[in-house]
Structures are given as C-alpha cells and as structure tokens.
Amino acid sequence: MYDFAYHKPSSVADAVKLLAADPDAKAVSGGHTLLPALKHRLNKPSSLVDLSGIAEMRGVRREGNALIIGALTRHHEVANSEEVKSAIPALAYMAQHIGDQQVRNRGTLGGSVSNNDPAADYPAAVLGLGATIHTSKRKIAADDFFLGMFTTALEHDEILVAVEFPIPEKAGYAKMRNPASRYVMAGAFVSKGPKGVRVAINGAAACVFRQSEMEAALSSNWSADAVAGIKQPADDLNSDIHGSAEYRAHLVTVMAKRAVAAAG
C-alpha cells in the first residue's frame, strides 16, 4: 500500500468535510474491495475516511410503504432483519447469498452500491426494486445512479447515506455464481410493485442494466414462461475465462425465469 492518513469521523457532516478538503481522499466502509486494490497499489488515496463510526448511517426502518436501510448496515444484518424478511424477503435472500459469511459480516449496503462492481449483488436489488439513493446532498433514483463499471452518480464529496426500497408486491432474485470466487456470472432481480415491473440484470455486462423486453413481457403475463423465449443479445456482455458473452446471454434468460419463479 502507498502511504495514507487515516480519519474516522463520527458524523456525515464531518466525513463530507474531510472528503471536500482533499480531492485525493477516499471513503471506506467494509473495505473488502478497497483494501485489495490498495495492496496491489492500484489506488493511491492521500487519506482514507473510515465511515464505520457514523451511527446515523446504520439500521433498518420502515417508513410508509418503504424500507430505509442505512448505508453502513452490514449484509448479515439485512439478511437476518425481521423487518426486511417480512417486507422484502427477496432482499434478505439476496443479502444472505453475497460472497461468503466473512464477507457478509463485514460488507455494507452503501459500500457495495457505491462501488458498483459489475458482479456485485446489491446493485441488482437497488435497480430491480426501483430504489432511491439518499446521499449527503440529494436523492437519486436508481435509474440515474449506476453509470458504468465501478462508476456511479456520486460526486467526490458526496456520501451514500441510505437506500429507500419501495416494498413490492412480488420480488425474486436468482444468480449463477462462479463456483470458485462466488461472484455473479449473471443474475436477475425481478419485481412487481409501485414502480411497475422491473427486471435488473447483474454480472453479465459492465454495469447492472434493465431488461426492458422482459419487463414488457412480464407486465402482461407475470410468469417464468413469459421470459423463457426472450433472448438477451450477447453483443455488449462480458466475456472472460469464466464464461463467454454467449454463455452469459443464455444465463440471463435462465436466471430471469428462476427469479420470477422464486417471486411466485
């Protein structure tokens, strides 16, 4: 690792101040992506702003027809939250299947969403449920948040504080894990609710995306059969040693079918 100074603020306001004062500062929560990058010297922040001491960014609460989950809430907390399990069981299921247990005990909602790894699980749930991102300065719709590989609408001195998930009528998640790394080869998060019918695909392309053809089909007929015949074009999909673009394209349809079946 290159040298850096370490800060641990106890409020969002203090964290924003630290980030604003230093263009080369980086925010960190669980650190399970950032620390390996630092060890490889792929990143050279002058200071790290550790958000883990900010109490106001923790916890799950229900407000009307939505769940608001603090950005520092860990995956195991979401997976085991009675509030989440009863309101959006697919979200608890998704959190319970991120990485392995050590990752779930450390990783946070905000870290996963703001990192926007193409093979991460949370971005699929955020986009697939039509969630709203609450930051230190504004609210951003999921459709406007994920901009590309490891890229989001967050500005340098802007911190993801919480995510507001509208409670759907139905939702389901299915993914094909790489058997060794357990990263998503392709996954689908589907929902039907206040934000209409949504199908978000992760792992397959550079960034999570909505599959509009499947959304249209499910809007008129909510069943696994409705998406079974829809083929995802392989043109812009990832191709690597773990699977070709054509293989991932095939997986997209299979995972969408399974996600709809899981949603019931």
Add this chain to the structure above:
Amino acid sequence: MDTEKHDTTAPSSNRRRFLVGSALSGTVPFLPHEAEARAPLAARPPGDAAPGFALHVNAHVYQVALDPRTTLLDALREHLDLTGVKKGCDHGQCGACTVLVEGRRELSCLSLAASMQGREVTTIEGLATPDGRLHPMQQAFMNHDAFQCGYCTPGQILSAIGCIREGHAGTPVDIREYMSGNLCRCAAYPNIVAAIEQARDQGEG
C-alpha cells in the same frame, strides 16, 4: 508489507509503542521493552485516529501506535506476536486469517487495525482456557483429524465456531455452504464437516 521498512529504518526515538496488560486479566502479555524494540511508527501527518489506539484482543487491551496501513492481520502477527492467525492469500479469498470480531467471523487481512478500535477480537490463542483445556471445537478437529498441514486450521476453527453460533450448522450441506469462505488445500473437508457436527452436537459454538 510496507510497514517492514519502518521496522528497519525508523530511529529508536520514534519507537514509542507500548503494550499494556489488560485490566481484565491482570497479566502483561509481553514485556514493554520487547514491544518497543519491534514497534514501528511512521513519520507522516497523522489522521485524527492515529497514531495511538487500543486493540482489544482475547480479553487483553493493547495500546498500540501503528502505521495506518497496518491490517489487523499484520498487527496481530507482527506486533502482538499472535501468530496463530495465518496469512494465506492476504486478499480475502482463502479465509486462513479469519478471526472473531464481536463474536462474528471476519477476515483480518482485509481490515485495517485502526478500524478495530473498541471492538473485541478473538484469535485461536484466545480459545483454550488458561489452564490449557482446549475449546471443544479444537478438540473436535483433533478427534476427526480435520487437517493435514494445519495452516488453514486456526481460521477453520474460528469460522466453525461462528458457523454454529449463527445457526448454520444444521446439515452437512449447510456446513459446507456456510464454511465456504475457508479453503483447505489439503482438502480435509469431510473431516472438517465431521468435526463441526461433533462440536455442534455438544452444544458448542
């Protein structure tokens, strides 16, 4: 690790890390002069949480001053001499560095020591009783020969304790799924599963 350069080049006047015995146990784990001889402290503008902080490990409180880059793993092994925790891949893939933090399994290679302030860390050294009686999970691993080379074993044992505590050790399939963060290159998996079942049946987690 980069911290090594500070070990060899930092002048002794900068070496001001002290270990303090825990008020809880009344023991002094390491002699202060021994700690001082190995203590690094980099010359840098410190962040607001550096340079000195307390690490709570195995019911001891250690007052440390570490380079902010120091991972929990390196702090335990290189600075507190708790070498039971193992460095495997150092990138969060193998699980050899697993420790319990507040009773939950975490990877010590992917956490900065500075972020552990105020959190209770348990390593393999903290499992046996002071009179040397092994934790039931340690005994179960011995009974079932749940290792060959033994390098992954401390991480496996701590992870297994977490696995039972979380209620994820009901079936062999569950055990395999929820122990997936710990790799064993000797492939002692069948014996590890059997050991966990034994400890589970004894009501131990």
